[in-house]
Amino acid sequence: MSITLQEQPTTDRGFWNDTGKTGIGSWIFSTDHKRIGLLYFYSVLGFFLVGVVLGLLLRLELMAPGRDLMSAQTYNALFTVHGVVMIFLFIIPGIPGAFGNMVMPIQIGAADVSFPRLNLFSWWLYVIGTVLVLLSLFTGGGAPDTGWTFYVPFSARTGTNVSLALFGVFILGFSSILTGLNFVTTIHRLRAEGMTWSRIPLFTWSLYATAWVQILATPILGITLVLVIAERMLGTGLFDAARGGDPIMFQHLFWIYSHPAVYIMILPAMGIISEIIPVFSRKPIFGYKMIAFSSLAIAAAGSLVWGHHMFTSGMSDTAVLVFSFLTFIVAIPSAIKVFNWVSTLYRGSISLDPPMLFALTFILLFSIGGLTGLILGAAATDVHVHDTYFVVGHFHYVMFGGTGFAFFAAMHYWLPKFYGRTYKTRPAVIAWGLMFVGFNLLYFSMKVLGMQGMPRRYYDYLPEFANLNMVATVGSWILAIGLVLMLVNLFKGLFKGAPFTGNPWGGATLEWSTPTPPPTLNFITEPVVTHGPYDYTALKHDVREADSGVTP
Amino acid sequence: MKTTYLTTNEAIDPVFIFIFGASLVLLLGITAVMVYFVIRYRRSRSPEPTSTADGNLWLEIVWTVLPTLLVLAMFYYGWAGYLALRNVPEGAMEVNATARMWSWNFAYPGGRSGTKLYVPAGKPIKVNLTSVDVLHGFYIPAFRVKRDIVPGMTNHVWFTATKPGSYDIFCSSYCGTGHSAMITTVEALPEAEFAAWLKEGAAGEGAAHPGLALLEQHGCLGCHSTDGSLKIGPSFKNIWGRKTIVQSGAADRTITVDEAYLKRAIMEPNADVVKGFAPAMPPYQLKQDELNAMIGYLRGDTVAVAPKIDGKTLAQEKGCLACHSLDGSKGVGPTLKGLYGSQVKVTKGGKLLSITADAAFLKESIKEPGATVVEGYQPTMPPYPDLSDAEMNAVLKWLEELK
Ligand code: HEM
Ligand SMILES: [Cu+2]
Ligand SMILES: [Cu+2]
Numbered sequence: 001m002s003i004t005l006q007e008q009p010t011t012d013r014g015f016w017n018d019t020g021k022t023g024i025g026s027w028i029f030s031t032d033h034k035r036i037g038l039l040y041f042y043s044v045l046g047f048f049l050v051g052v053v054l055g056l057l058l059r060l061e062l063m064a065p066g067r068d069l070m071s072a073q074t075y076n077a078l079f080t081v082h083g084v085v086m087i088f089l090f091i092i093p094g095i096p097g098a099f100g101n102m103v104m105p106i107q108i109g110a111a112d113v114s115f116p117r118l119n120l121f122s123w124w125l126y127v128i129g130t131v132l133v134l135l136s137l138f139t140g141g142g143a144p145d146t147g148w149t150f151y152v153p154f155s156a157r158t159g160t161n162v163s164l165a166l167f168g169v170f171i172l173g174f175s176s177i178l179t180g181l182n183f184v185t186t187i188h189r190l191r192a193e194g195m196t197w198s199r200i201p202l203f204t205w206s207l208y209a210t211a212w213v214q215i216l217a218t219p220i221l222g223i224t225l226v227l228v229i230a231e232r233m234l235g236t237g238l239f240d241a242a243r244g245g246d247p248i249m250f251q252h253l254f255w256i257y258s259h260p261a262v263y264i265m266i267l268p269a270m271g272i273i274s275e276i277i278p279v280f281s282r283k284p285i286f287g288y289k290m291i292a293f294s295s296l297a298i299a300a301a302g303s304l305v306w307g308h309h310m311f312t313s314g315m316s317d318t319a320v321l322v323f324s325f326l327t328f329i330v331a332i333p334s335a336i337k338v339f340n341w342v343s344t345l346y347r348g349s350i351s352l353d354p355p356m357l358f359a360l361t362f363i364l365l366f367s368i369g370g371l372t373g374l375i376l377g378a379a380a381t382d383v384h385v386h387d388t389y390f391v392v393g394h395f396h397y398v399m400f401g402g403t404g405f406a407f408f409a410a411m412h413y414w415l416p417k418f419y420g421r422t423y424k425t426r427p428a429v430i431a432w433g434l435m436f437v438g439f440n441l442l443y444f445s446m447k448v449l450g451m452q453g454m455p456r457r458y459y460d461y462l463p464e465f466a467n468l469n470m471v472a473t474v475g476s477w478i479l480a481i482g483l484v485l486m487l488v489n490l491f492k493g494l495f496k497g498a499p500f501t502g503n504p505w506g507g508a509t510l511e512w513s514t515p516t517p518p519p520t521l522n523f524i525t526e527p528v529v530t531h532g533p534y535d536y537t538a539l540k541h542d543v544r545e546a547d548s549g550v551t552p
Numbered sequence: 553m554k555t556t557y558l559t560t561n562e563a564i565d566p567v568f569i570f571i572f573g574a575s576l577v578l579l580l581g582i583t584a585v586m587v588y589f590v591i592r593y594r595r596s597r598s599p600e601p602t603s604t605a606d607g608n609l610w611l612e613i614v615w616t617v618l619p620t621l622l623v624l625a626m627f628y629y630g631w632a633g634y635l636a637l638r639n640v641p642e643g644a645m646e647v648n649a650t651a652r653m654w655s656w657n658f659a660y661p662g663g664r665s666g667t668k669l670y671v672p673a674g675k676p677i678k679v680n681l682t683s684v685d686v687l688h689g690f691y692i693p694a695f696r697v698k699r700d701i702v703p704g705m706t707n708h709v710w711f712t713a714t715k716p717g718s719y720d721i722f723c724s725s726y727c728g729t730g731h732s733a734m735i736t737t738v739e740a741l742p743e744a745e746f747a748a749w750l751k752e753g754a755a756g757e758g759a760a761h762p763g764l765a766l767l768e769q770h771g772c773l774g775c776h777s778t779d780g781s782l783k784i785g786p787s788f789k790n791i792w793g794r795k796t797i798v799q800s801g802a803a804d805r806t807i808t809v810d811e812a813y814l815k816r817a818i819m820e821p822n823a824d825v826v827k828g829f830a831p832a833m834p835p836y837q838l839k840q841d842e843l844n845a846m847i848g849y850l851r852g853d854t855v856a857v858a859p860k861i862d863g864k865t866l867a868q869e870k871g872c873l874a875c876h877s878l879d880g881s882k883g884v885g886p887t888l889k890g891l892y893g894s895q896v897k898v899t900k901g902g903k904l905l906s907i908t909a910d911a912a913f914l915k916e917s918i919k920e921p922g923a924t925v926v927e928g929y930q931p932t933m934p935p936y937p938d939l940s941d942a943e944m945n946a947v948l949k950w951l952e953e954l955k
Contacts, residue, residue: 072729072784073830141831147726153703154686154728159822159831241704247687248702281593284606312689312724313700314707317638321631328623332616339615342582345589347603352590360586367582371575374623378630380567383637384696387689387724453693455724458732462720537604 012420014517031116032520034418037102039123044098047089047130048404052483054082059442059476062469065461075459076145077160081137083148084165088172089130091403092261095268096179096214097126099410100207102418104183106511106518107201109192109527114185118178125175132168136161147457149258152239152250156231163232166225173222176264180214183207192510194529201509201533202291206271209295213260213267217303221257224250248313255306263302265399266366267295269406270337273359276413277341279507280356281348284534287340294333301330311382320379327377334370338363353505354428358409361436365401369394372447387457390450396443408486413505415494420517422500423493427485434482441475509533556641558676559712563636564696567629574622637697640710644676651681651688651701653834654730654784655774656721662750667768669738672746673716681707685834689724692738700725713740729832730775730784763849766842775833785833786826792851798824814847863950866943875933878954885933886926892951897927911948918944 015034019026027035061068061075070078105113113119137143140161146154155162187200187208200208228250230236237243239250270291278285285291307315307323341363350356372394375381385391416422445468450456454465461469503512508531514523557563592598647669650657658679659665671677681690683701691698695711713719723734741749767773767788775784786796794809800823807813807824816823821833838846867873867888875885886896896909900923907913907924917924921933939947 071830072732073832076729076731145728151687151726154726157686157834158728241702247704281601283601284604286605287607287612289607290612311634312698314702314705317635320634324630324634325627328627331623332619335619336612336616338582342586342589343611345586345593346605347598348589348593348601349595349598350590350593351595360590363586364583367579371579374571374575374626375568378567378571378626378633380564380630380633380637381571382630383634383698384564384568384693386698387691387726453691453720453722455689455691455722455732457726460732462735534606536601 014420014515015520016517018519029120031112031120033101033105033112033116033119034518034520036119036123037098037100038418040093040097040101040126041099043123043126043130044090044094047085048094051082051086051090052480054078054085056476056480058082059473061459062461063473064470065463065466067460072459073145076457077137077143079457080144080147084133084144084169086399087148087261088169089133091265091399092176093126093172093179094265094407095272095403095410096183096207096210096264097123099203099272099407099414100179100183100268103414103511104204104207105186105190106514106522107204107509107533108187108190108195109510109523109529110186110190111521111523113182114189115182119182122175122178122182125171125178129168129170129172129175132171133165134168136164136168140164149254150225150228151254152228152231152247155228156239163229166229170222170225173218173225176214177218180211180218183211184215187211192527192529196529198289199529199532200292202274202285202288202295203268203271203509205292206267206274206295209299210264210267213264213299213303217257217260217264220253221261224253224257227253248310248315251310251313252306252315255309256303259306259309260299260303262398263298265403267298269362269403270295272406272410272413273341273362274337275507275509276355276359276409277344278534278536279505280353280359281345281350282506282536283344283346283348284532284536285340286343286346287336288532288534291337291340294336297333298330301326301333305330308377308382311379312386324377324379328374331370331374331377338367338370351505353412354423354425354432355409355413355505357429357432358405358412361432362402362405362409365397365405365439369397369401372397384453385450387455388450389446389454389456392456393443393445393447393450396446401439401443411490414511415490416500417511418517419494420500421494421497423490423497427489431482431486431489434485435479436482438475438477438479438482442472442479443475445469445472445475506536508536556639557636558641559714560637560695560697560710563633567633570629571626574626637709640678640708641676641712644678644710645672646678646680647671648680649682649690649701651683651690651723651734652771653685653728653774653832654723654734655771656734656736657769657771660750664750665769668736669721670746670749671713671738671740672743673713673740674743676710676712678708678710681709686727687725688727688734689722691722691724692719693722694719694738698724713738716740716742729830733784734774761845761849761853763845763847763853766846767849770836770838772846785829788850797827799827800824811847811851814850815843818843818846861943861946863946863948866947867950885929888951888954890955892948892955898924899927900924914948914951915944918947 015032016022019032027039030036030039057070058075058079061070061078101113101119105111141159142161144150144155144162144165145158145160146162150162150166187204191200227236227238231239236245238245239247241247274285274291305323305327307319308327311320311324352360372390375385376391376394412423412428449465449468449472452465452468454461501516506512510527510529511518513527593601646661648659649669650659656667656669657665658667658669669679679690681699681701682705683703685703687703688701689698690701690707690709692709692711695713697709697711699707699709701707717740719738719740721736721738723731727734764778767776777783777787778789780787780789791809791814795806796809797804797806799805804827805824813824818836818838821835822831825831872888877887878889880887880889891909892914894909895906897904897906899905904927913924918936918939920935920937922935
């Protein structure tokens with residue numbers, strides 16, 4: 001495969017206009033991985049914001065005991081929709097769909113993914129699934145009120161529009177599977193000359209591990225959801241004890257997917273951190289092989305720990321023993337990654353640009369989330385905090401403090417590359433500070449509330465929980481202000497900000513060697529890889545070459 | 553490692569302390585090192601990296617092996633504590649809990665039952681958990697115990713309340729609209745007090761009407777109040793004969809609450825849903841006599857209660873026997889013995905009359921004693937206008953028996 005630039009002359013705007021097509025059709029029917037990546041980016045960001053608004057409404061209702069602004073039924077529908085939107089519309093498709101698509105093919109020196117049209121189809125499936133989920137909110141018996149976990153028998157009985165929502169999530173699953181297939185094939189088949197397995201950037205490695213989980217685990221979710229639909233429509237009784245079925249079997253099936261799904265959420269985020277830390281420390285990542293290997297180890301071993309969500313369910317004590325043990329084993333590779341990231345900083349030359357600030361915050365928040373996960377993995381302590389606000393605090397630390405902040409880091413790291421313009425640093429840092437403070441007020445309070453015994457999914461609570469709930473709600477406002485400031489600053493910069501060219505942070509992965517923004521086919525000449533992704537001594541040589549005009 | 557514990561807290565709290573302690577050390581360590589590196593090696597001070605180290609086998613081995621040992625210790629303590637929760641101490645008292653959307657019922661060996669969990673302090677209690685509808689969760693934060701309640705399966709927890717007092721019970725597993733209202737308490741009583749409570753029990757928890765008792769037992773009162781306040785469903789107060797707008801399918805209709813409507817609303821609650829409420833009520837399959845008793849209560853019937861109230865006790869409590877004897881002797885007022893159905897001379901409106909002391913007369917002279925005064929007595933008796941119909945009936949029945 002040889003890449004030469006097509007008829008159209010390269011312009012400053014790269015893939016934005018070098019094909020000469022700029023209408024809406026050139027986007028929603030594009031097979032260019034960068035355009036598809038941006039389509040995903042705006043879709044998932046949009047739903048993230050929808051989810052945030054719903055979360056703020058939940059917090060508003062919980063500001064004080066009693067009824068504040070909505071009924072119990074509305075509240076239950078809101079937390080269900082908040083969960084479904086955040087999980088299935090934002091965080092699972094988020095990083096692979098947006099940054100995986102935009103960056104991964106360039107990182108391995110490819111012109112696109114293996115199956116560009118399948119890639120577009122994945123995005124369309126995402127849109128269709130989303131429309132079905134949204135339709136379910138306004139039709140039939142009204143918005144689902146089951147929680148995002150859809151536990152039977154409640155989900156089989158409630159009069160709300162659960163079936164349509166389940167079908168929407170079923171479709172979203174296909175989108176995820178196809179993205180996984182596409183990425184695995186691409187990483188195997190389309191690597192540039194010299195891009196050996198040990199030179200693959202860690203972000204791409206993390207996507208590779210994630211992709212296998214997407215392919216192998218998602219079908220189980222699909223089947224499970226269809227079984228619940230059958231339960232509702234045909235009364236099959238598979239999960240109904242009165243007819244020989246088993247409600248606990250549903251929980252097993254659900255978590256066989258949904259625990260690995262948390263690795264779909266977190267692994268790519270870890271990949272982003274592994275890119276940013278070395279670049280802003282100007283030092284090779286510490287323990288490249290260990291980090292790449294631990295991604296695979298997490299993906300594999302993570303498939304065997306689903307039962308830790310069910311310690312109180314009534315499953316056998318033997319199962320509790322095994323799942324608790326395996327859960328602690330999976331904790332180890334995550335700890336190793338944290339140690340490796342921190343060691344990378346040692347004797348580096350550290351610059352706290354916004355991407356780095358968000359990445360370092362990831363390490364802190366993810367560690368807090370991970371360490372509280374140990375409480376949940378130990379059978380004795382899980383019994384007390386299971387289904388309480390401790391869990392709500394825990395998973396927000398991991399998913400929002402972890403994956404969410406990694407997503408923000410990636411936005412500040414890669415988007416200027418694709419837009420050719422950049423944001424102002426100062427407002428970004430102020431926004432970061434607000435978000436950091438708000439985040440911890442919001443979710444740390446939740447952990448304490450959980451320790452005190454406040455159950456989750458509670459529309460109302462006893463007066464003894466009032467103070468911390470107020471703190472959490474105030475925290476959510478600070479967080480929201482920071483978020484708005486961050487987005488306004490970022491998008492103002494991307495559309496109107498100062499030009500962004502070259503490789504200002506000194507990244508050594510291939511995306512920093514292409515023109516900014518990259519042309520449709522990514523590279524002007526097919527790249528030949530001669531050094532590892534974090535080899536900054538080799539980079540100096542390249543940059544000198546770049547200065548002399550050999551590569552732009 | 554200990555295998556038997558007197559309380560669940562004793563088994564669980566040390567595990568919390570161990571894991572939180574170790575985590576705190578790790579977190580502070582990681583954060584301190586990270587912050588130190590960021591400050592020490594900031595670009596203004598360290599313009600070029602002074603190392604190109606990209607790994608160190610020994611370090612990697614150390615930080616793989618040490619955390620492994622640490623988490624294995626956590627696993628082990630966690631498991632041991634969990635076993636303590638599973639192994640119920642010998643001689644624990646058993647209570648059967650039934651969860652439903654959205655209320656609790658606790659039944660005791662002696663036949664007593666109620667919506668609060670009364671227990672003797674200092675004694676281990678085993679609670680057997682069953683659900684009649686969806687998943688619920690039985691959670692007492694104070695004792696660190698929790699277990700899901702799964703339809704078709706009996707789970708259990710045990711705990712010991714060392715001190716008398718009141719402790720929250722929450723439903724921990726999401727169960728629909730009334731989930732957060734599905735809360736009650738453990739009432740831990742000193743042992744002797746508990747024994748007395750249990751004995752006094754056969755009568756049920758003071759529910760006056762058998763229909764009301766059924767409403768409580770089936771959990772209806774979890775969502776419907778009897779005092780007019782709004783819960784998840786409409787209140788039962790003055791429900792009989794009320795005009796209500798219901799939605800059947802898409803259309804609104806106005807109905808009057810009557811027997812046929814109530815039966816349908818209980819057995820097929822989603823056929824007509826009262827406007828403004830979610831279709832959240834589960835359907836109930838009840839025995840005909842249970843249904844009738846409930847409807848009787850909602851209608852405001854009182855007859856059914858008569859046998860429950862004892863006329864003699866009432867007469868004692870109301871102080872009647874201070875003035876009226878039961879043995880034919882004369883007191884401040886005439887004796888009650890043989891009064892019912894006898895001929896008495898009374899002054900009514902200034903005229904002397906001879907009348908039969910039938911139910912109607914007796915009723916009147918209890919409610920308004922001054923109106924008809926038996927000859928030879930002073931009009932000193934206080935009126936009793938507040939006796940309920942049920943109480944009045946009980947008293948009359950007793951008087952009749954005193955003949
Ligand atoms: C400003 C941002 C956010 C706020 C204020 C917020 C608030 C909340 C609250 C209060 C709950 C608990 C509801 C309850 O148990 O009654 C909740 C649940 C949840 N949140 Fe968030 N959240 C935010 C962001 C996120 C993000 C970024 C994610 C994921 C990436 C997320 C995922 C979830 C999930 C999965 C649930 C569980 C829903 C369920 O119980 O079914 N949230 N959130
Ligand atoms: Cu899990
Ligand atoms: Cu419940």
